[in-house]
Amino acid sequence: MSPIYDICIIGSGAGAGPVIYELSKAGYRVVVLEKGPWYRTKDFTKDEITAVRRSVYTPNLKDEPQVIESRNEDGDWEAESTFESGNDFWNGSCVGGSSNFMSGFFFRMKPGDFRLRSKYGDIPGANVVDWPITYEEMEPWYAKVEEVVGISGKVVPHRFQEPRSTPDFPYPPLSVNKVAEALDEASQSLDYEMIPTPRAILSQARTRRDACYYSNFCGSYGCASDAKGSARVALIREALLTGNCTVLPNAKVYHLETDGHHRVKKAWYYDVEGKKQSITAGIFVVAAQAIETSRLLLMSKNKEFSQGLANHHGQVGKNLLFSGGGIGSGLLYRHDFDPETFEAFMQPGLFVNRSIHQFYEYEDEETGRKQKGGAIDFLFEHANAMTRAIKQKWGKDDQLLYGSAYKKRLYRYFTEARKIKFEVFNDWLPTDQCFVQLDPKVRDKWGDPVARARVGYHPRDLEVGRYLSAKGAKVLEALGAKNISWSVSGAPPSNLQAGGCRFGKDPKKSVLNPDCRAHEVDNLYVTDGSFMPTGGSVTYTWTIYANAFRVAQKIIDRLSKSDL
Amino acid sequence: MPLYNDTGNQQSTPGRPSLGRRRFVRQLVLLSIGSQIPWWTACDTAVKTLNTGGVLTASQAEIADFVFDWLLPDDSHGPSAREINAYPFFLWVLQDPHYDPEQQTYYKQGLDWVEETCVEDYNGPFHTINIRQRQTLLDKIRDTNWGESWLASMLTVTIEALLGDPIYGCNPNGASWEWLGHQPGQPRPDEHTRYPIILNRKMEGHPITKIDQL
Numbered sequence: 001m002s003p004i005y006d007i008c009i010i011g012s013g014a015g016a017g018p019v020i021y022e023l024s025k026a027g028y029r030v031v032v033l034e035k036g037p038w039y040r041t042k043d044f045t046k047d048e049i050t051a052v053r054r055s056v057y058t059p060n061l062k063d064e065p066q067v068i069e070s071r072n073e074d075g076d077w078e079a080e081s082t083f084e085s086g087n088d089f090w091n092g093s094c095v096g097g098s099s100n101f102m103s104g105f106f107f108r109m110k111p112g113d114f115r116l117r118s119k120y121g122d123i124p125g126a127n128v129v130d131w132p133i134t135y136e137e138m139e140p141w142y143a144k145v146e147e148v149v150g151i152s153g154k155v156v157p158h159r160f161q162e163p164r165s166t167p168d169f170p171y172p173p174l175s176v177n178k179v180a181e182a183l184d185e186a187s188q189s190l191d192y193e194m195i196p197t198p199r200a201i202l203s204q205a206r207t208r209r210d211a212c213y214y215s216n217f218c219g220s221y222g223c224a225s226d227a228k229g230s231a232r233v234a235l236i237r238e239a240l241l242t243g244n245c246t247v248l249p250n251a252k253v254y255h256l257e258t259d260g261h262h263r264v265k266k267a268w269y270y271d272v273e274g275k276k277q278s279i280t281a282g283i284f285v286v287a288a289q290a291i292e293t294s295r296l297l298l299m300s301k302n303k304e305f306s307q308g309l310a311n312h313h314g315q316v317g318k319n320l321l322f323s324g325g326g327i328g329s330g331l332l333y334r335h336d337f338d339p340e341t342f343e344a345f346m347q348p349g350l351f352v353n354r355s356i357h358q359f360y361e362y363e364d365e366e367t368g369r370k371q372k373g374g375a376i377d378f379l380f381e382h383a384n385a386m387t388r389a390i391k392q393k394w395g396k397d398d399q400l401l402y403g404s405a406y407k408k409r410l411y412r413y414f415t416e417a418r419k420i421k422f423e424v425f426n427d428w429l430p431t432d433q434c435f436v437q438l439d440p441k442v443r444d445k446w447g448d449p450v451a452r453a454r455v456g457y458h459p460r461d462l463e464v465g466r467y468l469s470a471k472g473a474k475v476l477e478a479l480g481a482k483n484i485s486w487s488v489s490g491a492p493p494s495n496l497q498a499g500g501c502r503f504g505k506d507p508k509k510s511v512l513n514p515d516c517r518a519h520e521v522d523n524l525y526v527t528d529g530s531f532m533p534t535g536g537s538v539t540y541t542w543t544i545y546a547n548a549f550r551v552a553q554k555i556i557d558r559l560s561k562s563d564l
Numbered sequence: 565m566p567l568y569n570d571t572g573n574q575q576s577t578p579g580r581p582s583l584g585r586r587r588f589v590r591q592l593v594l595l596s597i598g599s600q601i602p603w604w605t606a607c608d609t610a611v612k613t614l615n616t617g618g619v620l621t622a623s624q625a626e627i628a629d630f631v632f633d634w635l636l637p638d639d640s641h642g643p644s645a646r647e648i649n650a651y652p653f654f655l656w657v658l659q660d661p662h663y664d665p666e667q668q669t670y671y672k673q674g675l676d677w678v679e680e681t682c683v684e685d686y687n688g689p690f691h692t693i694n695i696r697q698r699q700t701l702l703d704k705i706r707d708t709n710w711g712e713s714w715l716a717s718m719l720t721v722t723i724e725a726l727l728g729d730p731i732y733g734c735n736p737n738g739a740s741w742e743w744l745g746h747q748p749g750q751p752r753p754d755e756h757t758r759y760p761i762i763l764n765r766k767m768e769g770h771p772i773t774k775i776d777q778l
Contacts, residue, residue: 036766037765037766038765038772039762042757043757043762043765044751044757045751045753045754045757046748046749046750046751046752047752047753047757047758048728048729049724049728049732049753050753050758050759050762053724054662054663054759056759056762056763060662095772215749215750216747216749217749221749243773245773246772246773247771247773248772249770249772250766346745348747349747383746383747385741385746386723386724386726386727389723390720390723393720400706400712400715400716400719402634402635402636402706402715402719403634403635403636403639404637404639404641406635406719407636407637407639407641407642410642411642411743414744414745415744415745
């Protein structure tokens with residue numbers, strides 16, 4: 001009997017959206033199993049209690065913890081449940097996934113990122129490899145994301161501008177705060193190349209999506225105008241219009257059953273009432289975000305795959321990636337600027353949207369060798385009032401402030417200054433100390449083993465992060481900011497996950513082939529960031545979207561040849 | 565733990581011990597082992613009449629009410645705890661079935677620890693000492709490890725009441741936002757989208773096949 005669905009997609013975020021979109025439009029019967037609920041656009045408000053303080057859009061950590069292994073002060077690995085620590089690694093559990101809550105800072109990876117090993121050589125202690133595809137092969141898909149998901153920006157020539165098949169972005173840049181102009185001047189004084197930051201946010205309305213209305217609350221919040229290019233509004237909604245797509249929310253997949261012939265035949269999931277259900281399909285695509293994708297494959301062990309699905313060579317979960325880098329900030333004080341300029345700085349809503357890519361590669365001062373650097377992004381501190389106020393409760397000598405002293409400090413912080421920040425992105429080198437496995441003890445609310453992620457980093461990550469952060473701090477200094485500080489650490493940013501199922505040509509060293517199909521399972525694809533063997537030095541989402549469009553075409557090509 | 569691209573989340577308290585949040589709270593609780601809620605808590609009738617919300621004793625309520633005043637006083641500079649309804653907001657937090665129960669317990673235990681310290685220092689319960697003594701007591705408690713941590717968590721609740729949306733009964737008419745020149749984001753929550761109503765969405769598991777559902 002033929003399966004009801006041609007394709008079953010597990011997850012509905014950036015890695016899933018393009019496959020859902022393309023397969024539905026091509027006329028195939030698509031079913032999506034999404035662990036989280038579905039929120040409509042009208043459900044999204046800018047309420048800090050909902051989005052941030054009570055974390056409504058992510059699972060309750062008591063129900064769905066993960067376990068994080070990091071080094072303690074003695075250098076030993078220490079595991080702690082996220083329920084215990086409160087350090088949440090979920091990033092949005094609902095239809096559209098974390099793409100609903102991203103800020104949409106979008107960058108392409110650069111040609112050199114696709115051949116890191118060839119270009120910069122081996123790094124002791126790091127599992128650096130070249131990608132099995134080139135930038136040139138990915139470029140058309142980057143361009144497609146610009147159009148379909150919608151990216152605004154302006155192409156300006158600079159040293160590391162990626163080759164493009166189109167002259168400019170399809171949407172003009174979003175409006176920026178006066179500080180962008182000041183940053184341009186500051187960088188010029190340092191002979192740095194400041195460039196506009198592209199955003200996956202519409203600056204102009206298009207069919208079924210309004211333009212950005214500069215709400216001032218973007219990251220961590222769902223978009224109320226659909227300007228943000230979430231998989232939900234940009235792709236899944238369009239897929240639903242075809243009539244070929246069904247989305248099942250609150251469907252938590254816990255096992256992929258194989259047929260004894262290296263093919264998945266069923267996805268088993270818990271429905272909203274906790275009952276076990278299954279879906280049969282011809283092709284299965286996993287895109288549950290890096291940590292959970294590896295977890296699902298490891299949980300799907302059976303007689304045929306005793307170490308986990310597609311894991312005969314023990315590669316599933318290995319070489320997990322985050323993003324290396326750091327964060328810096330400075331304060332723009334009222335008394336340091338003329339009144340008109342300061343009031344313009346204080347204007348809420350408008351973006352900063354400035355970046356430096358000049359140090360994407362730099363010469364090591366000791367060896368004189370060229371080495372991989374990264375990107376620096378400039379932005380204002382998030383508008384979250386409570387979060388900002390909470391940070392002000394610790395005074396000098398780290399003592400709790402309260403009473404009138406606290407109120408005065410709070411008032412000054414909100415009215416007499418604005419914090420400008422920078423974020424540094426550099427490679428989180430893949431190592432043997434960063435991987436996903438199943439925790440032997442901790443279970444989720446369904447009784448299944450949770451993911452246990454060891455999050456070791458490579459010392460080079462910190463060196464590069466410091467180099468770039470010092471550059472970012474110089475810009476803030478030239479801008480006239482005060483109280484400038486920055487920090488670089490090996491603590492992983494939980495919202496930038498990739499790796500764990502790297503793609504490659506060698507089945508012994510990779511989980512997926514260059515088409516992101518599992519080497520060992522004929523009808524299983526992985527299309528979230530798990531496929532990335534190295535992460536580049538920019539945010540991942542554009543690359544995840546682009547690759548998922550690329551793989552979607554591979555699947556369509558295969559289906560059209562009746563290969564399955 | 566850094567979070568990139570301005571997610572606006574604060575996942576740990578800057579400068580606080582690197583211990584896990586929950587483990588730290590538990591250690592504080594362990595420090596209080598052996599202590600008992602004083603007998604007068606049950607029989608006392610002299611305490612101020614406050615709504616206890618069914619979650620606090622009368623003594624706990626009186627201490628909490630005073631602590632909020634101490635944290636955010638009426639000093640003619642910005643809203644006071646009373647003006648932002650910090651205490652009713654606190655009751656709402658304690659009554660929230662979705663809130664971390666260990667944290668709720670911690671808030672209440674801290675109130676009991678204040679009472680114990682008061683008895684040790686003044687030979688009587690909190691409601692019997694005058695305002696100056698109460699302030700001195702809280703100043704002293706702030707200088708202890710447990711006291712500073714607990715008061716910091718109470719200040720966080722206060723800040724939520726200060727800057728939360730008025731739909732939660734706090735920050736009436738957005739007076740705190742106006743004081744700080746803060747513009748709340750739009751749309752603001754309404755009765756259909758406010759916490760915890762929005763959590764009900766999590767129970768909807770029907771298949772989506774039409775665009776109007778998204």
